[in-house]
Amino acid sequence: xxxxxxxxxxxxxxxxxxxxxxxxxxxxxxxxxxxxxxxxxxxxxxxxxxxxxxxxxxxxxxxxxxxxxxxxxxxxxxxxxxxxxxxxxxxxxxxxxxxxxxxxxxxxxxxxxxxxxxxxxxxxxxxxxxxxxxxxxxxxxxxxxxxxxxxxxxxxxxxxxxxxxxxxxxxxxxxxxxxxxxx
Numbered sequence: 001x002x003x004x005x006x007x008x009x010x011x012x013x014x015x016x017x018x019x020x021x022x023x024x025x026x027x028x029x030x031x032x033x034x035x036x037x038x039x040x041x042x043x044x045x046x047x048x049x050x051x052x053x054x055x056x057x058x059x060x061x062x063x064x065x066x067x068x069x070x071x072x073x074x075x076x077x078x079x080x081x082x083x084x085x086x087x088x089x090x091x092x093x094x095x096x097x098x099x100x101x102x103x104x105x106x107x108x109x110x111x112x113x114x115x116x117x118x119x120x121x122x123x124x125x126x127x128x129x130x131x132x133x134x135x136x137x138x139x140x141x142x143x144x145x146x147x148x149x150x151x152x153x154x155x156x157x158x159x160x161x162x163x164x165x166x167x168x169x170x171x172x173x174x175x176x177x178x179x180x181x182x183x
Contacts, residue, residue, distance in 0.1 A: 005066035009051040009074050012081045017051060017073075019044050025073065029080030031141040036072055039065050044073070051077075079141035086150040088136040092157075092165035097126045097134045104136065108157040108167070116156075122149050135170070 011017065015029040023038045038044060042065055043054040053070045055062040078084075090097055096107040104124055106114040118124045122140040136153060140146040150169070159166035161177045168174060 005053055005070045009077055011049045015077055015081050027076040027080050031080050031083045034076045034080060038069055042069050075143045079143055083139060083141050084143050084146050086138045086146055087170040088153060089168055089170050090134045097136050099124050099126045114156055118149055122146055
């Protein structure tokens with residue numbers, strides 16, 4: 001039995017789940033609404049505010065889908081009830097971040113500024129305080145989308161291992177390398 005797949009998902013107050021005939025699962029909550037297509041073989045059951053995912057057989061395909069759909073549904077429930085936040089830090093001299101609505105403007109040491117339009121489902125906020133690095137804060141109810149947007153922003157200037165300059169997640173440990181040594 002899948003260790004992740006067999007765990008039940010408890011539904012918080014204000015979260016409702018609807019499974020349609022065409023195997024589309026819809027999760028509604030205070031932070032919004034998310035939908036996910038479910039494989040027709042998987043069975044989703046809801047009893048007394050607890051959701052369980054069951055598989056029909058012990059085939060390898062069913063075993064792999066069991067834990068996957070349980071995790072996806074769990075992420076959707078957490079997203080519509082609490083939401084997700086990702087914080088990115090710009091480390092480097094002259095690195096700046098500003099936003100107007102969902103248009104993010106980054107100055108990362110290139111000859112030109114980088115303009116990036118963040119999808120409407122993700123809210124972006126920039127923070128620049130004196131004495132600390134500029135921050136980009138992303139909030140959304142969709143874990144997959146916010147992770148993809150954060151990875152895209154991070155790819156504009158990856159952390160470099162010698163000086164540690166670039167865009168990193170807050171709290172991320174950077175593996176630093178020693179530079180050249182004189183003989």
